Amino acid sequence: MRLWPRAARLRHPWAAALLLLAGSALLGLFTGGVHLSLPDLWSGAGPGGQTARLIASLRAPRVALAAVVGAALSLSGAAMQALLKNPLADPFLLGTSGGAAAGAALAALAGLSPLLSPGAAFLGAVASSLAVAALARRGGRLDLQRLLLAGLIANAFFSAVLLAVFSVASSAAARAMLFWMMGSLADASLGRVAALVPYAAAGAAVLAFHAARLNLLAVGEENAAALGVDTEGSKRTVFLAASMLTGAAVSFAGIIGFVGLLVPHAVRAAAGNDQRRLLPLSAVSGAALLVAADALARSAFAPAELPIGAVTAAVGAPLFAWMLLREP
Amino acid sequence: MSPDPGATPLLEARGLSAGYGRTEALRGLDAEVKAGEIVGILGENGSGKSTLLKVVARILAPTSGEIRLDGVPLASLPRRTTARRIAYVPQSVDLVFPIRALDLVLQGRAPHARGFSADSAEDRERALAAMRACDVEDLAERDASALSGGETRRVFLARAIAQEAEIWLLDEPTAGLDPRHRLEFLAVLRRSHRERRGTVLLVTHEVDLAAELADRVLLLRRGRAIAAGPSATSLTPENLRRTFGVEFGVRDSRFFQVEGLSDRQSLDT
Numbered sequence: 001m002r003l004w005p006r007a008a009r010l011r012h013p014w015a016a017a018l019l020l021l022a023g024s025a026l027l028g029l030f031t032g033g034v035h036l037s038l039p040d041l042w043s044g045a046g047p048g049g050q051t052a053r054l055i056a057s058l059r060a061p062r063v064a065l066a067a068v069v070g071a072a073l074s075l076s077g078a079a080m081q082a083l084l085k086n087p088l089a090d091p092f093l094l095g096t097s098g099g100a101a102a103g104a105a106l107a108a109l110a111g112l113s114p115l116l117s118p119g120a121a122f123l124g125a126v127a128s129s130l131a132v133a134a135l136a137r138r139g140g141r142l143d144l145q146r147l148l149l150a151g152l153i154a155n156a157f158f159s160a161v162l163l164a165v166f167s168v169a170s171s172a173a174a175r176a177m178l179f180w181m182m183g184s185l186a187d188a189s190l191g192r193v194a195a196l197v198p199y200a201a202a203g204a205a206v207l208a209f210h211a212a213r214l215n216l217l218a219v220g221e222e223n224a225a226a227l228g229v230d231t232e233g234s235k236r237t238v239f240l241a242a243s244m245l246t247g248a249a250v251s252f253a254g255i256i257g258f259v260g261l262l263v264p265h266a267v268r269a270a271a272g273n274d275q276r277r278l279l280p281l282s283a284v285s286g287a288a289l290l291v292a293a294d295a296l297a298r299s300a301f302a303p304a305e306l307p308i309g310a311v312t313a314a315v316g317a318p319l320f321a322w323m324l325l326r327e328p
Numbered sequence: 329m330s331p332d333p334g335a336t337p338l339l340e341a342r343g344l345s346a347g348y349g350r351t352e353a354l355r356g357l358d359a360e361v362k363a364g365e366i367v368g369i370l371g372e373n374g375s376g377k378s379t380l381l382k383v384v385a386r387i388l389a390p391t392s393g394e395i396r397l398d399g400v401p402l403a404s405l406p407r408r409t410t411a412r413r414i415a416y417v418p419q420s421v422d423l424v425f426p427i428r429a430l431d432l433v434l435q436g437r438a439p440h441a442r443g444f445s446a447d448s449a450e451d452r453e454r455a456l457a458a459m460r461a462c463d464v465e466d467l468a469e470r471d472a473s474a475l476s477g478g479e480t481r482r483v484f485l486a487r488a489i490a491q492e493a494e495i496w497l498l499d500e501p502t503a504g505l506d507p508r509h510r511l512e513f514l515a516v517l518r519r520s521h522r523e524r525r526g527t528v529l530l531v532t533h534e535v536d537l538a539a540e541l542a543d544r545v546l547l548l549r550r551g552r553a554i555a556a557g558p559s560a561t562s563l564t565p566e567n568l569r570r571t572f573g574v575e576f577g578v579r580d581s582r583f584f585q586v587e588g589l590s591d592r593q594s595l596d597t
Contacts, residue, residue, distance in 0.1 A: 086424065226414075
């Protein structure tokens with residue numbers, strides 16, 4: 001199975017990724033319900049300038065949250081793909097997001113404060129990961145085929161939980177939950193960004209430490225074992241780190257699909273599959289993609305706001321289909 | 329079995345059992361290999377040959393018994409340490425992601441690498457030199473999944489050289505190769521072994537190949553050793569009959585198979 005376009009190797013992938021991030025950050029600051037002009041923002045003088053600064057300071061946390069969430073989702077997807085030796089793998093496929101959503105839905109049903117819902121989502125994500133890992137375990141080993149099947153089972157189960165919660169929740173609560181499940185960065189604040197960053201940084205650090213081992217695992221488990229990798233330990237650590245990244249992202253921004261699947265694919269096509277480059281490049285590109293997608297979500301039908309999960313799916317699904325079709 | 333009982337063998341299997349799930353492929357195997365030998369491992373399908381290589385490569389953990397390297401149990405050594413000394417050359421790999429042949433060879437440097445750094449210039453040099461030694465240097469930039477079977481095996485042999493391992497484990501290196509690719513592979517193998525004087529464990533179904541290439545042979549049946557010793561004395565029609573369940577003859581020092589199967593019952597008693 002080959003799902004990446006060939007021949008598109010970039011000479012300077014780092015420059016391209018950083019330019020994309022800078023461009024999308026500017027887009028994120030300037031677009032939205034109210035349009036800003038650069039001279040106003042730059043001078044900061046007069047009522048126009050003050051308004052501009054105020055709006056930018058409101059948008060900045062949102063841009064930052066989108067960047068961290070996008071980076072976390074992309075890192076998680078890239079690591080899962082190498083670990084499972086499957087270009088279609090992504091933490092959403094493995095039930096992590098379903099667990100997170102179910103956790104949040106149950107918390108809402110129990111009447112817990114909405115402030116607690118990110119915490120409940122994170123717990124749900126971790127619980128789902130552990131359950132999937134336990135299901136995938138066979139004879140003391142983490143079986144990769146079973147891992148994918150276990151993810152499928154978990155997703156089926158969690159969607160049943162969600163449907164059940166929906167049908168008994170009040171209509172106001174159900175609407176709020178729906179918006180959260182479709183993904184949203186509307187609650188962004190610097191405090192939330194600061195709360196997310198430690199999780200994202202810890203997960204990223206663990207994956208960076210495992211990048212070279214993931215290169216060997218991406219060729220095959222036997223390959224990695226014969227070259228001195230403790231495959232069981234590495235698989236477990238990478239799986240938990242990737243789950244933590246997804247759980248954290250979902251709990252702060254809801255379910256946002258396609259980022260973890262699409263970004264590593266695009267980066268792989270542009271810069272190859274060496275995880276030591278693929279992981280950091282995916283983080284930067286994922287940040288850029290989600291910041292741009294959020295700008296689009298805010299401005300496409302302003303003042304109404306699209307759920308960002310709908311935007312990433314609307315952009316991601318055709319792109320993914322195009323990648324599929326390009327391969328002979 | 330060993331003519332010099334005082335010397336510690338480089339590799340030894342003691343009461344080695346291993347398998348997959350409930351299927352036992354090796355059942356209490358005892359065997360030893362001395363440094364610098366080419367050992368041919370022969371046996372019918374399911375006799376435990378490939379399993380033995382996987383246990384030595386630490387891909388598979390034994391269910392009981394152990395492998396010793398220089399008299400030290402393999403399991404007590406760090407994995408990276410043994411990976412610097414033992415290289416596994418698979419028949420093929422199922423590549424899902426694109427990877428250049430050079431990068432595949434560079435993976436042989438992984439047990440020597442430190443930290444997260446990219447491959448050093450020295451690693452690259454070693455990898456390219458190893459590819460040169462195996463006549464695959466011109467394939468360095470090619471996508472490894474697009475290589476032929478013979479090219480792939482030579483690339484993996486180059487990786488074993490880049491790994492600087494003194495023990496090579498070759499799993500049916502000539503299986504499925506056409507005559508030309510087979511000869512090319514064997515020429516490269518002979519040459520690189522002559523230059524490096526390493527120890528080779530070679531799993532094969534080809535009796536003549538073992539007779540020609542191996543200093544010693546290990547004949548396996550149902551996870552146990554049927555015979556072990558110098559190829560010249562151990563590869564007898566009788567031993568081969570007990571190994572493969574087929575009657576063998578010898579003509580002009582080549583083995584040939586006699587029509588008809590041996591009585592299996594008599595073999596398993």
